[in-house]
Amino acid sequence: xxxxxxxxxxxxxxxxxxxxxxxxxxxxxxxxxxxxxxxxxxxxxxxxxxxxxxxxxxxxxxxxxxxxxxxxxxxxxxxxxxxxxxxxxxxxxxxxxxxxxxxxxxxxxxxxxxxxxxxxxxxxxxxxxxxxxxxxxxxxxxxxxxxxxxxxxxxxxxxxxxxxxxxxxxxxxxxxxxxxxxxxxxxxxxxxxxxxxxxxxxxxxxxxxxxxxxxxxxxxxxxxxxx
Numbered sequence: 001x002x003x004x005x006x007x008x009x010x011x012x013x014x015x016x017x018x019x020x021x022x023x024x025x026x027x028x029x030x031x032x033x034x035x036x037x038x039x040x041x042x043x044x045x046x047x048x049x050x051x052x053x054x055x056x057x058x059x060x061x062x063x064x065x066x067x068x069x070x071x072x073x074x075x076x077x078x079x080x081x082x083x084x085x086x087x088x089x090x091x092x093x094x095x096x097x098x099x100x101x102x103x104x105x106x107x108x109x110x111x112x113x114x115x116x117x118x119x120x121x122x123x124x125x126x127x128x129x130x131x132x133x134x135x136x137x138x139x140x141x142x143x144x145x146x147x148x149x150x151x152x153x154x155x156x157x158x159x160x161x162x163x164x165x166x167x168x169x170x171x172x173x174x175x176x177x178x179x180x181x182x183x184x185x186x187x188x189x190x191x192x193x194x195x196x197x198x199x200x201x202x203x204x205x206x207x208x209x210x211x212x213x214x215x216x217x218x219x220x221x222x223x224x225x226x227x
Contacts, residue, residue: 002097010071017078019102020116024141024169025078031175037214064210068201090123098135098186105140107149117156135185136162139178144168183208
């Protein structure tokens with residue numbers, strides 16, 4: 001559950017981008033970094049290995065103040081996709097309020113996608129989080145490539161019927177739609193648990209709009225993007 005500091009009237013929300021290696025998690029954050037006005041976001045912190053792969057995590061804060069004076073801080077994280085960092089993925093997932101699962105849309109990646117989906121479900125449960133209740137969105141990334149699967153991840157969505165958002169993250173397509181859908185689901189979940197509207201006067205349109213009112217309407221390939 002998101003943390004609310006009564007003394008400072010600050011709400012901290014943690015969103016994690018999860019998925020196989022090279023599925024496009026860091027590329028999503030790079031695209032968001034370029035598209036969201038610097039007035040409402042901090043710097044993108046990335047810890048890479050020498051071959052430009054995420055070693056521990058990437059993190060980018062997005063923040064705004066509501067009309068009722070509540071400061072909302074969204075922390076967007078990625079997890080490392082390499083098999084060797086399984087324990088790190090579990091640690092980064094701790095305390096998550098929502099997850100964007102970034103999946104490669106190609107048939108050739110179906111087995112790896114299912115493996116990492118099950119890995120995510122297991123790690124959520126290990127952290128005391130119920131994947132059937134947690135806001136989760138699946139991003140169907142790399143839609144510009146050949147050999148695309150056409151089942152919208154039926155093998156993933158049996159127990160957790162998450163919405164699927166098509167994307168070409170390396171071109172910035174579908175990145176904002178993924179975040180918007182996830183923020184809508186996150187707001188509704190937090191409203192049920194914390195009473196955002198009843199206690200703090202925060203409406204869904206304000207919660208989501210405070211971020212998207214500061215998005216530049218331009219297509220941009222993330223600098224140094226990797227899919």
